[in-house]
Amino acid sequence: MTICAYVTYADFELDDERDLVPAAWREAGIEGRVERWDDPSADWSAYDAVVVRSVWDYILRREEFLAWARRVASVTKLLNPYAVLESNTDKTYLRDLGVPTVPTHWSSQGLPDWPEYVVKPSVSGGARDTTRTTDRAEAARLAKELEAAGRTPMVQPYLDMVEAEGETSLLYFNGRFSHAVRRSAMLAAGATAADNPRAQLRTPAPDQVELAEKVLTAIPHDLLYARIDLVRLPGGAPAVIELELTEPYLFLTYDPQAPARFATALRELL
Incomplete structure (x- = not known):
């Protein structure tokens, strides 16, 4: 049987997709084993693929995480690929997407005059x-x-429309659209950490799908998963606020068919 690692971190209890995903893999003929990315005893070469999932502490240990990813990629298939993880773990990638993104100033000097x-x-x-x-x-x-x-x-x-419409996250598995959710604004007045992720399934608008797929077609790597987070600018046009290719929450519990789609995508890439 094909064996794949589902990679998480020390506080894996916070990941409510940790049990759901290996169960769906099993239905697709893939044995899934949960591993911590920083477990020194893990034998990554024993896996047909290592799937990066809830490595949510990498932001505190990015260089260590990338060194781990390089080692894993040298002995087995890493998903998403190392080159993707290296780029996507620093949001300066937004400069190079070549599509509309939320306006961003990258310095403490010369800030634009914005209301918020x-x-x-x-x-x-x-x-x-x-x-x-x-x-x-x-x-x-x-x-x-x-x-x-x-x-x-x-x-x-700060975009007021985020509070009115929220962020729209489009989920793709192996390049195919799976589902989308509307996410409530994390920085809305009165919001707390316990409120997030607040979401509901939604059907993305055609202009949102067009933008998301333009982003995906520009990435020269196979992606097991991609989450493209969009907001609308004051004029109404969609823009990318974030491209999640490293450790995104996939909102798999929101669509009953999403775990099976994820498992199918993994099977295709093996």
Whole structure:
């Protein structure tokens, strides 16, 4: 039987897809075993593929994580591939997507005059070290603190439409659309960590699908999974706020057929 690793991290209890995915793999003839990425006793060469999933602490240990990924890729099939993980774990990739993205200023100097700002580091996740402020000077100060710590700041306008419409996340497995969800704004007034991820299934609009698939066709690698997070700009056009190719939550519990689609995609890539 084909054996694949489902890779998580120390706090794996937080991942409610950890049991769901190996069960779906089993139905597709794949034995799945849960492994911590930083477990020194793991024999990665024993697996037909190593599937990176809830490695949600990589943002604190990026270089260590990438060194691990390089080692794994040298002995077995790594999904998603190492080159994808290397690029996608630093949000400076947004500069090179070649599609509409949320406007981003990458310095503490010369901030645009926006009504409200979101400041965060380019290596981050789950709104960690992310601040929303209406004070331009405060935004510049926060960005300067990130630079002083050797981190790349991202300064973006806060988009009110995110609260009205939310973010739309489109999920693709091996290049095929699986499902989409509407996600509530993580930085909305009164929101707490316990509120996220709040989501509901939705049918993406044609312009959202067109943008998501334009992003995917520009990536020269096989992707087991991709989550493309979109928002609408003030004029109504969709834009990419994030391209999740490393450790995205896949919202598999929201669509009963999604785990089977994920398993089929893995089988195809093996």
